[in-house]
Every structure is written in structure tokens, then in C-alpha cells.
Amino acid sequence: MKTLSCPSVRRSIISLTIATALLFPLLASATTTFKKICIFGDSLSDNGNIYKYDFHILPKSPPYYQGRFTNGITWAEYVGNYYYDHFGMKVRNQSVGGATCWLHNIMNKKLPFTLRQERDGYYVKTAYTTFLKKKQDTLFIFWMGANDYLDGLENNMTVDHVTLTL
Numbered sequence: 001m002k003t004l005s006c007p008s009v010r011r012s013i014i015s016l017t018i019a020t021a022l023l024f025p026l027l028a029s030a031t032t033t034f035k036k037i038c039i040f041g042d043s044l045s046d047n048g049n050i051y052k053y054d055f056h057i058l059p060k061s062p063p064y065y066q067g068r069f070t071n072g073i074t075w076a077e078y079v080g081n082y083y084y085d086h087f088g089m090k091v092r093n094q095s096v097g098g099a100t101c102w103l104h105n106i107m108n109k110k111l112p113f114t115l116r117q118e119r120d121g122y123y124v125k126t127a128y129t130t131f132l133k134k135k136q137d138t139l140f141i142f143w144m145g146a147n148d149y150l151d152g153l154e155n156n157m158t159v160d161h162v163t164l165t166l
Contacts, residue, residue: 043097
């Protein structure tokens with residue numbers, strides 16, 4: 001078993017510190033270049049969208065919190081609230097619980113929501129308001145893929161195969 005030596009740990013810490021120092025100005029300036037945020041994801045980001053879509057059947061509330069697959073608001077809502085409160089940025093959350101990167105067989109108890117459907121829903125919802133506007137001022141955040149891996153495990157696929165398929 002290989003253990004980390006003190007010099008290699010020091011090198012790693014120094015490298016991380018230098019990288020952070022060099023990237024921090026870029027990150028700081030990036031916060032001022034976008035005016036809107038759009039989040040695409042699965043149950044880890046869903047703020048109650050699937051609850052609205054399926055007439056308040058999933059997820060069962062309680063024990064879940066107000067149509068989310070969590071016991072409180074999601075990370076996406078924390079981020080959205082922060083940027084709205086501090087910068088007045090609008091946040092659109094397209095995330096749907098159970099969503100996958102590609103369409104799975106719904107006969108195998110999979111929900112028929114995919115990243116493509118979330119994206120298309122975004123286009124439909126913003127077509128009128130952004131028809132002549134640039135989307136370059138929108139920060140798009142993607143947090144999705146766990147459901148694809150879970151399906152791969154159920155179908156005896158290797159992790160490499162699932163990753164390549166994504």
C-alpha cells in the first residue's frame with residue numbers, strides 16, 4: 001500500500017493554493033458576466049417540478065418535503081435564492097426527479113424524463129421572452145447522471161459502458 005509522503009502532500013497543497021490564487025480573479029469576474037441562471041438536473045435538483053407534472057403523486061409528501069425528493073429545499077434553491085437576493089438574478093429550474101441523460105425503457109419502472117426534454121421545455125418556456133435576446137448572459141448548470149448509472153447497474157452494464165453512453 002502506497003502512503004503519501006509529507007513532500008508530496010506539501011506539493012499538492014502548494015499546487016492547489018497556486019491554482020486557486022490564479023483562478024479566483026476569473027471566478028470573481030465570471031459572477032458579473034451572467035444575468036440569469038438555468039438549472040437542469042434530476043431529483044437532487046428538482047424543486048417540485050415532477051410533483052406538478054404528475055398531479056402531486058410523486059414524491060409522496062410527507063415524508064418528502066413539499067414535492068421534492070429531499071427533507072428540505074434543494075441545493076439548486078439555495079443557489080437560486082442566494083443569487084436572487086444578492087444580485088437580483090432570475091433562476092429557472094428545469095430539473096425533474098428521475099430524469100436521465102438518455103431515454104430508458106419506461107416499462108422497467110423508469111420515468112420518461114430526459115435532459116433533452118428539460119432542454120426543450122426551457123426553449124418552449126423562454127421562446128417568447130428570449131427570442132431576440134442572447135443567451136450568452138445565462139449560466140447553465142447541469143447536475144444529472146446518477147439515474148443513468150443506477151439503470152446500468154440494474155442491467156449489468158459496466159461503469160465504462162454507461163460513461164461512454166452518457
